[in-house]
Amino acid sequence: MSELALRLASLRREAGAPVIPKIRPPAPARPDIDALRRMAGVRQRLGLPVTTRSASRDVPGDELAPGLRYLEQRFAWPDAPSVLDLSFAKLEPAARHRFLHFDTETTGLAGGTGTRAFMIGAADWHDETLRVRQLYITAMSAEPAMLCAFAAWLDEETVLVSYNGKSYDAPLLATRYRLARMTNPLFGLPHVDLLHPMRRRYRHVWPNCRMATAERQLLNVVREDDLPGSEAPRAWLTYLRGGPSTDLKRVAAHNLQDVRSLGGLLVKAHAWADDEK
Amino acid sequence: MAAYLSTLRSDESDAVVGTALDGHALASRLTAKYGDRVASAFTVFGREGAFVPLPDDLPESLATALRSRGIDRLYSHQRQAWDAARAGRHVLVATPTASGKTLCYTLPVIASVLESGGKALYLFPTKALAQDQVAELLDINRAGDLGVKAFTFDGDTPGDARQAIRLHGDVVVSNPDMLHQAILPHHTKWAQFFENLRYVVIDEIHTYRGVFGSHLANVLRRLRRICAFYGVRPQFVLCSATIGNATEHAQALIEDDVTTIAQSGAPSGDKHVLLWNPPVINPDLGLRASARSQTNLIARVAIKAKLKTLVFAQSRLMVEVLTKYLKDVFDHDPRKPARIRAYRGGYLPTERREVEREMRAGNVDGIVSTSALELGVDIGSLDAVVLNGYPGSIAATWQRFGRAGRRQQPSLGVLVATSAPLDQYLMRHPAFLTEASPEHARIQPDQPLILLDHIRCAAFELPFVGGDTFGPVDAEPYLQVLAESEVLHREGDRWEWIADSYPAIAVSLRSVADGNFVVVDRTGGRQTIIAEVDYSAAALTLYEGAIHMVQSVPYQIEKLDWEGRKAYCTRTHVDYYTDAIDYTRLKELECFDGTNAGEGSARHGEVHVIRRVSGYKKIRYYTHENIGYGPVNLPDQELHTTAVWWQLPQATLDEAFPSRQAALDGFLGAGYALHTAAIVAVMAEARDLQKAVGSGEGEWSAHVDASGRGQVRAPDGGLDRIDTLERFLPTVYLYDNFPGGVGLSEPLFHRAAELIRLALATVDGCECKAGCPACVGPVLAADEHREETPRMLAARVLRLLGATA
Structure with missing residues (x-):
């Protein structure tokens, strides 16, 4: 710790700040950079292959811009209705191609300007498939590029679909666009937040109305080896600070399942209109 | 009686x-x-009022609104404020109570709303004042049908109203705590407001002194950062009651020049x-x-x-x-x-x-x-x-x-x-009220703990980039500390917020650190919180055995959970109260500056303070008999802070006093009088500025014991014999009672000679015989007949330190 840090720490104790026992493991000893360079030089001279970084730092997808990665997968979905009834959300029906199901993974729940999205997943019906596109950043400087790429997926026709996105994901992205001095592409678009209709319909039926509950009850989706959303910030930070990418990949899998389920839940909700007829 | x-x-x-x-x-x-x-x-x-016509450049609808409320001319200072604000200056209005300060800012603010859709933020220290303001604004608004939308925004504002206020409020009336905890950390939601922010009005700035003022100065640094992000540079209009340094204080708060208007044009009676x-x-x-x-x-x-x-x-x-x-x-x-x-x-x-x-x-x-x-x-x-x-x-x-x-x-x-x-000092020196310059408000915005708190909050609001400063402060070492504690992440030349926390919630503007103790009543199996006690007062009032009073109902503390910041008590019916016995020891760490003071010296620097509560006395009501003692076992309270202190050389003391005891009693009395003079001089609260007498090296500390005589204690708390000490160098200290100091002692050092003079005037001018609470502290009746009374001894110390009557 620097001298200032030590001084501040002792002043804080005197001021009555509770003493928090350190639970962080000791930081690994910093490798001596010069020593590493010397070693690398020796290897080169010996003609030994220079080992690449440990495989656990691999990040999937294509690099769209420095620090911005892109994943795309398609899932067959031949029988999706061509027009979806949105009366459950008091909106006009809309054609299938207009929907964009989206979900963000963020650095926390604290709110305010200090929380950011490091991953945005979006699913739409494309040809006879559900296309899932995911953007994520491996460096903070890539955030504007990610926001820009996501904005390109939206147009004035788009109908957004989310689970609690009206209160959480959309305002958070609005803040990020504002901080990046970019126009917020979500502004003014119709937005179907499935949490509210699910809650209205199943509040007294299910133990809770979380997304995982809805997809289990309505879509029979049971997740295996799912990384809980609350673990996402840590997973990303671990990678950012030079740790393995193992859990970051699990975040991507979790996010993928989220946006796929949004499509399924929307179709279920669309069908409620028939139930009532 | x-x-x-x-x-x-x-x-x-x-x-x-x-x-x-x-x-x-x-x-x-x-x-x-x-x-x-x-x-x-x-x-x-x-005095007679000085009136001037309404300014020509006042928007016509606003002039009409004023006339319909019976205002067809202005006091001269209101007009001056208008002119200065219209000329783009930061304005300070420092006229007396009830001189119509409100119009000084209401006019330019409403004019800017009407002319260009400019927005204004008002900050008041209390909610009640904020509500008054909105009522007044709405009155003018109604009178002229101006369409100006004014709202209070405070902790009571319901969630659904907040969105409307952010988007549509022309004048948002709030307080520094809300700006700090709710507005700045969510500034993107206030983007339209900030983009059009034209005026920031801060009323009652004399209340923002000491710790609170130091915090506010930093909140304003954050506000200016956010304003810069939105490309605006709002003008400040500040109002103050009469204090000794209103202009200097205003400039310290906003870190910019102000145009001061101090001459009131309002009429007043005798x-x-x-x-x-x-x-x-x-x-x-x-x-x-x-x-x-x-x-x-x-x-x-x-x-x-x-x-x-x-x-x-x-x-x-x-x-x-x-x-x-x-x-x-x-x-x-x-x-x-x-x-x-x-x-x-x-x-x-x-x-x-x-x-x-x-x-x-x-x-x-x-x-x-x-x-x-x-x-x-x-x-x-x-x-x-x-x-x-x-x-x-x-x-x-x-x-x-x-x-x-x-x-x-x-x-x-x-x-x-x-x-x-x-109070008694004032009764003897009435001129003090009329002639002395009113107190100076002091702030210390660069106090390291306060600074760290606000740089943390600022980094949450907008990343620091490259060599960004915070106010005039080089932020880099603080950013490094925050990065080491994994709150920030450094990437290239940017310091980005990375933690999942909302730092403003943990920072209270009204104290340095938030370590309050709660007092829990467990009478009859209850678990009710009945009081909160400041961390700094906890050791003195919440030890096990203490009688803690709430609305004069006594409770006895049974258990103190120091780490958990809780004291458990039960209702009791005893006929005594308790008083802690505590010892304070100081050690000089670094001397920043020094000067001669009579035959001795006055110095200013950093000290290490150790306070120990060793026990308590039980004192019966009405008779005030001491009916018992109890032990207290608490960790020492440590404090690194700044202090001003006075010393006299041993040879001088040997010559001037018959015994070391007499010299020590003189120092204790002089310390008491100096403390009083200092509190008066720097507008401090008594608990923010403390006094102590001891040796300069921290070898011993001195206190007045039950017999009214000074006693010397060794560092372990045991009694020491004053005559056996190898060196005898009594020192009287006045120190800031906050970790790191809050800037009280430095001005005291610069006014050291004046303080000594004021203290001697108090001691010499007192009407008591031997000493009393009004001069050198209470003395026992027996001391009245001593040959050399505590008062005489204290006066001698003050004279040796350069005071002339």
Whole structure:
């Protein structure tokens, strides 16, 4: 710790700040950079292959811009209705191609300007498939590029679909666009937040109305080896600070399942209109 | 005695008046009848108003609105404020209470709303003031149908209203805590507001001093960062009560130049001021009748003379007591509306609003209040103000007196002294109130802990990039510390917030650190929180065995959970209270500056303070007998802070005093007097600035023991014999009672010679025989007959330190 840090720490104790026992493991000893360079030089001279970084730092997808990665997968979905009834959300029906199901993974729940999205997943019906596109950043400087790429997926026709996105994901992205001095592409678009209709319909039926509950009850989706959303910030930070990418990949899998389920839940909700007829 | 006083009370007031009087006549009558109690009487003469026409560049609709409210001309200072604001300057208005400061900022703000859709942010120290402002703005708005939207935004604002306020509010009236915790950390939601922010109005800036002011200066640094992000540079309009350094204080808060307007053009009537010392009832001990009895007497006389009267009391409890006494006289008929009302913090907002309304409507004849009414809450006009005890500063005294005086009528202000040293000092030195410059407000925005807190909050709001400064401060070392604690992540030249936390919530603007203890009542299996105690006071009041009083109901502390910041207690019925025995030891760490002081020296620097509570005394009510001791086992309290200190060389002391004991007693008395003088000089709260006497090396510390003599203790707390010490270098310290210091002691060092002189004037001028709470601290009756009294010894120390009478 620097001298200032030590001084501040002792002043804080005197001021009555509770003493928090350190639970962080000791930081690994910093490798001596010069020593590493010397070693690398020796290897080169010996003609030994220079080992690449440990495989656990691999990040999937294509690099769209420095620090911005892109994943795309398609899932067959031949029988999706061509027009979806949105009366459950008091909106006009809309054609299938207009929907964009989206979900963000963020650095926390604290709110305010200090929380950011490091991953945005979006699913739409494309040809006879559900296309899932995911953007994520491996460096903070890539955030504007990610926001820009996501904005390109939206147009004035788009109908957004989310689970609690009206209160959480959309305002958070609005803040990020504002901080990046970019126009917020979500502004003014119709937005179907499935949490509210699910809650209205199943509040007294299910133990809770979380997304995982809805997809289990309505879509029979049971997740295996799912990384809980609350673990996402840590997973990303671990990678950012030079740790393995193992859990970051699990975040991507979790996010993928989220946006796929949004499509399924929307179709279920669309069908409620028939139930009532 | 009590019986005597109560009979005195009941017929005295009626003897003075029976008919309506004005402030001048009542002052004369009181002086004539109680000449021995009036320590001083003087008149602050009123003045004619200086009026000017409404400015030509005032928007026509606003001028119409003003005229329809009966305002067809301005006071000269209001016009000056308008001109300065229109010229793009930051403006400070430092005119007296009730001089119409509000219009000074209302006019430019409304004009900018009407002309260019400019927005304004108002900051008030309390919610009540904020609500007053909005009511006034809405009145003008209605009068001219101006369409200006003004809202309060505070902790009570419901969630669904907040969005509308952010988008549509032209004038948002809030407080520094909300700006710090709710607005700045969510600035993107306020983007439209910030993009058009034209004025920031901060009223009552004299209340932002010490720790609170240091925090506010940093909140304003954050505000300016956010404004820069949105490409605006709002103008500040600041208002202050009369303090000694209003301009300097304003510039310290906003870190920019201000145009000061200090000459009021508002008319005022003569103000008749009485300094009232309760009669002496025991001349030997210097005991006087209570201030409460006298305040009650004067208020009764004034109300009977049909003067609308406001009484200021120092505590909420005293408000209730005085209200009851006055109600017993004036409100004994329950069928009639109440003539006497109480006003204080702790009442529900609706009740406070109702009392304010009743007062404005003139339905109340007597109000008893805490400092809650000292600030500009609109309660209409009054004729008399009675202060039950010196409020602690010249500025607050005048501000409270300023509450009285309507139109050009003469008004009355009475300051009733308690037996506290400051009060008695004032009674002997009335010129202090009229001639001394009012107190200086000090802030220390670069105090490291406060700075770290706000750089953390600022980094949350916007990343620091490259060599960004924070105000004038190089932020980099702080950013590194925050990165080391994994709150920030450094990438290239950017420091980005990375933690999942909301730092502003953990930072309270009203203290350095938030380590409050809660007191939990466990009587009969309950688990009720009955009080909160500051971290700094916990060791002295919450030790196991302590009697802790809430509304004078005694509870006994049974268990203190130091780490968990909790004290558990149960209701008890004992006939004693407890008083901690504590020792303070100081060690000099670094001397920043030094100078000669008479035959000794005065210095300023960093010190290490160690405070230990070793036990407590049980003291029986009324008789004040010491009926037992208890041990206390608590960790030492440590503090690194800044201090000013005085020393005399050993040789000088040996020559000037017959014994080391005498010299030590002199230092203890001098310390007491210096502490009083210093509190007066720098507008400090007594608990923010502490005193101590000890050796410069931390080898021993000195205290007054039960026999009234100085005692020396070794670092382990054991008693030491003063004559066996190898070196004897007594030192008197005044230190900031905050980790890292808050900037009180440095100005004290620069005024060291003046303090010594003031302290000697107090000691020499005291009317007591040997020493009393008003000069060198209480002394025992036995000491009165010592050959050299504690007073003489203290005066000798002060003279050796360069004081001349």
